[in-house]
Amino acid sequence: MSDDHGSSVISAQVRHVESLLESRGLLDAGEIDTRIDEFLAGGSPANGARIVARAWVDPGFAERLLADANSAIREVGLSMAGGLQEQRLKVVANTADEHNVVVCTLCSCYPIALLGPSPGWYKSEAYRSRVVRDPRGVLAEFGVELPAGTSVAVWDASAESRYMVLPRRPDGTEGLAEDELAALVTRKGLIGTAVV
Amino acid sequence: MSRVNDVGGMAGFPAVIEEPDEPPFHSDWEAHVFALNGALIKRGVYNLDEFRDAQERLPVQQYLAASYYERWFAAITTLLREKGVVAAEELELPDGH
Numbered sequence: 001m002s003d004d005h006g007s008s009v010i011s012a013q014v015r016h017v018e019s020l021l022e023s024r025g026l027l028d029a030g031e032i033d034t035r036i037d038e039f040l041a042g043g044s045p046a047n048g049a050r051i052v053a054r055a056w057v058d059p060g061f062a063e064r065l066l067a068d069a070n071s072a073i074r075e076v077g078l079s080m081a082g083g084l085q086e087q088r089l090k091v092v093a094n095t096a097d098e099h100n101v102v103v104c105t106l107c108s109c110y111p112i113a114l115l116g117p118s119p120g121w122y123k124s125e126a127y128r129s130r131v132v133r134d135p136r137g138v139l140a141e142f143g144v145e146l147p148a149g150t151s152v153a154v155w156d157a158s159a160e161s162r163y164m165v166l167p168r169r170p171d172g173t174e175g176l177a178e179d180e181l182a183a184l185v186t187r188k189g190l191i192g193t194a195v196v
Numbered sequence: 197m198s199r200v201n202d203v204g205g206m207a208g209f210p211a212v213i214e215e216p217d218e219p220p221f222h223s224d225w226e227a228h229v230f231a232l233n234g235a236l237i238k239r240g241v242y243n244l245d246e247f248r249d250a251q252e253r254l255p256v257q258q259y260l261a262a263s264y265y266e267r268w269f270a271a272i273t274t275l276l277r278e279k280g281v282v283a284a285e286e287l288e289l290p291d292g293h
Contacts, residue, residue: 011225014269016289018232020282027235035231040220085244105204107248108264117220123264127212129203141212156204159245 039117047078048114048164049185051091052196053178056169065091065166073114080162082113089114092155093166094195099146100153101139101192102163103131109157111164115190122191132156142193165189167196200256226265233272242275250274 021027054076055062065072069089070080080087089111092100104110108123121127131138135152139145146152155163167189173181188194203209221227237244250271251259259267276282 007223007225010266010269011223012289013287014225014228014232017273017276017282017287018228020286021232021236021276024281026239026241026281027232031235032228032231035234036227039227039230039234103204106201107251119214119218120264121212121214124209124212125203125206125260126209129206129209130212133205133207138212142214159248 042082042116043112043114044116045114045185045187045190046182047116048111048187048190049182050076051078051114051164052166052185052190053182055091055166056173056181057178062093062166066093069164078114080111080113087111088161089164090155090161091164091166092153094168094192096150096168098151098153099139099144099192099195100155100163100165101131101135102155102157102165103128104157105129105132106156106158109159109162111162114164115187119187139193142188144193144195165192170196199252200254200259201252221265229265229269229272233268236272236275241279241281246275247271 018027018032022029051065051073055065061072061075064075069091070086073079073089080089092102094100102110103122105128108118110118110122112118127138132154135154136146139152157163167185169181170184173184176184184196186194186196189196221230233247236242237247242250251267254262254267254270254274258270262270273282273287277284277287
């Protein structure tokens with residue numbers, strides 16, 4: 001935790017606003033802590049990984065997922081309706097010919113329910129500005145080198161739409177169970193800045 | 197005309213830096229700002245689009261100098277003032293910070 005002067009000033013300002021709002025009946029005591037706990041206990045990349053593993057073992061599910069992700073993820077007990085408003089979800093599948101990567105150039109739109117809190121780099125101007133102009137260059141900074149023949153599709157999230165990447169199933173994983181497959185899937189794999 | 201947040205394709209930003217083992221929040225106040233925003237939207241004090249707009253119309257220099265959650269807090273206090281929930285002078289810290 002940062003404890004420099006700037007941080008302590010803004011901490012005091014935030015506490016001050018919270019007390020003002022409590023005094024006006026716009027915030028309940030304990031509400032902030034409850035919300036923080038719920039958020040931290042809620043979305044996790046394990047959710048996205050579970051969707052991916054199911055799609056890898058069940059071609060019918062994969063087809064439904066790519067056609068209508070909002071409906072399909074309900075089959076595994078997940079939803080895009082748990083936040084402030086329901087978000088449209090589109091899942092985009094990596095293939096031998098095409099690699100997908102997700103960004104929100106305007107701010108930080110991100111499928112939190114499926115991926116958990118977003119990493120700082122996803123919210124940075126560096127990523128937001130550059131990945132749409134030079135996706136291969138940015139992917140290289142993440143250690144991802146794609147064959148020259150593989151095209152790259154960049155998906156720009158918006159206030160109403162979220163994207164998640166369905167990575168390619170790694171070779172040699174034919175014998176793995178669904179939960180073992182899910183364990184291979186990383187947050188960056190679901191954003192497209194890593195291959196699984 | 198684009199706003200300062202519309203950085204897609206803009207040249208001049210540096211390499212993307214990953215923070216190893218990054219926590220969801222870097223300070224308690226960031227978590228509080230996150231939760232405060234959700235609480236106010238849920239109560240209908242403002243909506244998500246108004247919140248996004250309030251960030252995007254921050255003065256350009258302030259937007260670029262601020263951290264992610266500093267922007268959020270600036271947007272929250274802007275909306276609380278504009279909606280008449282609190283007066284500007286009430287936002288000042290009592291001890292004169």
